[in-house]
Amino acid sequence: MAARAGLIEQKQGATSARLDSLGPVADKGWTATARKAALDRVVQQGLPHARDEYWKFTKPTGLVVADVTPAAVFTGDEVQVFDSVDRVKLVFVDGVFDAAASDDPALAGVKIERLAEATSDIHWAQGLYGTLEANGQDPVARPLAALNTAYATDGVLIHATGKAEKPVSLIYRHESETSDAILHHVIKLDAKAELTVLENGPAAARFNKVMEVDIADGAAFHHVRAQGRDHERQAATHIFARLGTESTFKSFTLTANGRMTRNECVIELTGDDAVAHVAGACVGDGDFHHDDTIFITHDAVNCESRQVFKKVLRNGATGVFQGKILVKEGAQKTDGYQISQSLLLDGDSQFLAKPELEIYADDVACSHGSTSGAIDEDALFYLRSRGVPEGRATDLLTLAFLAEAVQEIEDEALSDEILGKVEAWLDRRRG
Amino acid sequence: MGAPDGADEKDEKMLEIKNLQVKLEDEDKQILKGVDLTVEAGKVHAIMGPNGSGKSTLSYVLSGKDGYEVTGGEATLDGDDLLDMEAEERAAAGLFLAFQYPVEIPGVGNMTFLRTAVNAQRKARGEDEMSATDFLKFVREKAKDLKIDADMLKRPVNVGFSGGEKKRNEILQMAVLQPRMCILDETDSGLDVDAMKLVSEGVNALRDAGRGFLVITHYQRLLDHIKPDVVHIMADGRIIKTGGPELALEVEQNGYADLLAEAE
Numbered sequence: 067m068a069a070r071a072g073l074i075e076q077k078q079g080a081t082s083a084r085l086d087s088l089g090p091v092a093d094k095g096w097t098a099t100a101r102k103a104a105l106d107r108v109v110q111q112g113l114p115h116a117r118d119e120y121w122k123f124t125k126p127t128g129l130v131v132a133d134v135t136p137a138a139v140f141t142g143d144e145v146q147v148f149d150s151v152d153r154v155k156l157v158f159v160d161g162v163f164d165a166a167a168s169d170d171p172a173l174a175g176v177k178i179e180r181l182a183e184a185t186s187d188i189h190w191a192q193g194l195y196g197t198l199e200a201n202g203q204d205p206v207a208r209p210l211a212a213l214n215t216a217y218a219t220d221g222v223l224i225h226a227t228g229k230a231e232k233p234v235s236l237i238y239r240h241e242s243e244t245s246d247a248i249l250h251h252v253i254k255l256d257a258k259a260e261l262t263v264l265e266n267g268p269a270a271a272r273f274n275k276v277m278e279v280d281i282a283d284g285a286a287f288h289h290v291r292a293q294g295r296d297h298e299r300q301a302a303t304h305i306f307a308r309l310g311t312e313s314t315f316k317s318f319t320l321t322a323n324g325r326m327t328r329n330e331c332v333i334e335l336t337g338d339d340a341v342a343h344v345a346g347a348c349v350g351d352g353d354f355h356h357d358d359t360i361f362i363t364h365d366a367v368n369c370e371s372r373q374v375f376k377k378v379l380r381n382g383a384t385g386v387f388q389g390k391i392l393v394k395e396g397a398q399k400t401d402g403y404q405i406s407q408s409l410l411l412d413g414d415s416q417f418l419a420k421p422e423l424e425i426y427a428d429d430v431a432c433s434h435g436s437t438s439g440a441i442d443e444d445a446l447f448y449l450r451s452r453g454v455p456e457g458r459a460t461d462l463l464t465l466a467f468l469a470e471a472v473q474e475i476e477d478e479a480l481s482d483e484i485l486g487k488v489e490a491w492l493d494r495r496r497g
Numbered sequence: 498m499g500a501p502d503g504a505d506e507k508d509e510k511m512l513e514i515k516n517l518q519v520k521l522e523d524e525d526k527q528i529l530k531g532v533d534l535t536v537e538a539g540k541v542h543a544i545m546g547p548n549g550s551g552k553s554t555l556s557y558v559l560s561g562k563d564g565y566e567v568t569g570g571e572a573t574l575d576g577d578d579l580l581d582m583e584a585e586e587r588a589a590a591g592l593f594l595a596f597q598y599p600v601e602i603p604g605v606g607n608m609t610f611l612r613t614a615v616n617a618q619r620k621a622r623g624e625d626e627m628s629a630t631d632f633l634k635f636v637r638e639k640a641k642d643l644k645i646d647a648d649m650l651k652r653p654v655n656v657g658f659s660g661g662e663k664k665r666n667e668i669l670q671m672a673v674l675q676p677r678m679c680i681l682d683e684t685d686s687g688l689d690v691d692a693m694k695l696v697s698e699g700v701n702a703l704r705d706a707g708r709g710f711l712v713i714t715h716y717q718r719l720l721d722h723i724k725p726d727v728v729h730i731m732a733d734g735r736i737i738k739t740g741g742p743e744l745a746l747e748v749e750q751n752g753y754a755d756l757l758a759e760a761e
Contacts, residue, residue: 442600442602443563444600445600445601445602447561447562447563447584447600448596448599448600448602448654449602449610449613449614450561450583450584450585450588451560451561451562451584451585451587451588451593451594451596452588452610452614452617452618452670452674453585453588453589453614453615453617453618453621453674454585454613454614454617455583455585455617455621456583456585458613458617459585462605462609462610462613463602463604463605465604465605466602466603466604466605466653467604469604470603470604
């Protein structure tokens with residue numbers, strides 16, 4: 067009991083320190099009620115602690131402490147991902163919107179506003195802001211997401227009423243070594259609307275981002291993200307998605323570098339015949355910790371969910387996968403699939419996986435698999451015996467390993483763009 | 498270049514193996530116990546022998562596979578010490594091993610694999626890379642001879658290939674890489690008669706005065722299609738007998754027992 071009391075004290079202490087540093091939440095405008103409720107959740111839950119079961123594999127300290135750990139700004143002159151894609155660019159620098167660097171957000175079929183500028187008392191996003199996040203707090207607490215709802219300084223509010231002409235591209239630049247950014251996006255797709263959202267860039271020294279996505283019947287949402295290369299940055303991101311009947315949600319994330327990344331994705335399939343795919347590929351080297359935590363709830367009939375995660379780790383890098391499929395009572399004909407794999411390029415790296423299935427319906431097909439392995443020595447020798455030097459051969463096999471996750475991106479141009487990015491990274495590593 | 502009348506002593510020595518002794522790296526088991534063998538440019542040498550005689554080990558050691566320890570002897574290609582080179586350097590120097598069990602590489606397209614290999618070798622030799630269009634044309638031509646269609650070129654390396662397709666793919670790689678010294682490790686295993694004919698034609702098309710072959714096989718039948726100049730019998734880690742093509746026929750008729758007894 068004494069130990070538990072001590073833990074609660076530690077959590078309360080850390081939570082208070084962080085909340086004190088952030089000050090009071092905004093009490094005006096249409097988000098005020100949601101922010102206050104979120105703050106109450108944070109106080110009640112306490113911020114994550116290393117002893118929390120849900121943070122067993124990922125030490126949350128850096129994401130929680132009041133003072134942000136400085137992160138050097140990466141100064142490579144590489145071509146940014148998605149540069150070849152025709153898109154509407156919205157740029158945030160250390161969490162602050164940069165109008166001059168951004169495109170005009172006027173885009174057919176889509177209404178885009180900034181959270182910081184949506185100051186009216188009534189707003190279409192009022193019923194969504196913090197709502198999907200709050201729904202996603204059960205059965206597992208996600209206090210960093212609640213903290214985000216309470217304190218987000220900006221973000222975008224996107225309302226897709228039809229088929230968007232171009233992808234909306236959120237670009238997160240990092241220029242300050244001590245920036246501590248909190249962005250919150252709300253995306254609403256009306257029935258049969260279609261929208262692709264792209265995200266890229268390191269964002270800040272520490273980045274807390276929430277994206278709530280409400281997908282109405284027959285709508286399709288695509289999301290492709292490349293998390294920036296700044297080596298020392300830390301990030302905690304959450305996606306909360308709610309899917310209506312016959313709707314589609316597909317999300318892919320590429321991560322290379324970053325000292326600490328925790329990407330949570332919480333999906334609720336609430337309408338029949340909906341499809342949700344979440345995939346990720348990451349390349350970690352050295353002081354690198356990457357955590358994919360996925361929670362998919364099937365609460366309707368004949369829905370499909372798919373999780374495909376691949377990690378390549380070396381020089382002591384750590385990869386974590388916590389993936390859950392919850393099939394509620396009555397969610398018959400569920401088709402759930404989950405695979406998490408790691409390629410460990412040396413003995414110092416580690417991959418920690420916790421696949422979970424919890425099923426309360428009797429007519430479902432769910433499968434999961436998790437593997438961890440070294441590079442295939444036979445394949446490596448085969449390539450070398452044809453004259454391909456060891457480094458290049460290892461890269462080819464690494465790329466092939468990651469390609470399976472990258473191929474989850476439906477749009478071929480975007481998929482090629484991401485594969486090209488991975489290839490360039492591998493190339494540069496080799497020098 | 499080799500003398501036209503087959504005067505062996507005047508031929509250009511290409512692959513020279515002298516008293517090669519090899520054991521498994523992590524086991525105290527000697528596999529090759531002193532192999533002597535010389536392959537001249539323009540010649541086809543065959544090695545036959547019972548299971549476990551060390552034939553495949555010889556091919557792996559020559560091509561640079563990990564897991565073996567050379568405890569004595571030497572192996573050179575055109576006078577250069579093979580055993581001192583990395584596997585990729587041996588390939589760039591002109592050595593090629595057609596695998597008994599070609600490896601499947603999911604996610605790597607056959608064409609990407611071929612182009613990467615060719616350009617890596619060219620780079621190692623200080624030559625310019627081949628342009629994508631020139632390369633495509635070049636490969637398609639070679640593939641056509643081996644009845645390898647566009648689909649097989651696009652698919653991941655050897656993944657889902659039949660036994661015959663895998664072996665044809667090995668010969669395609671050989672045709673594209675144009676090595677000086679080709680080692681074929683039981684290329685006939687798993688092939689039906691038609692596939693064996695196709696593969697053999699592919700190999701025969703590559704026979705020329707500047708290229709040497711070492712064909713490892715259990716059976717004489719491959720040697721009906723790829724006619725050897727010299728046949729060696731290997732047993733218990735040594736070459737126990739060397740002769741002409743008639744030696745292969747003798748094995749076919751009488752098995753290895755007599756030869757083994759003779760060598761005792």
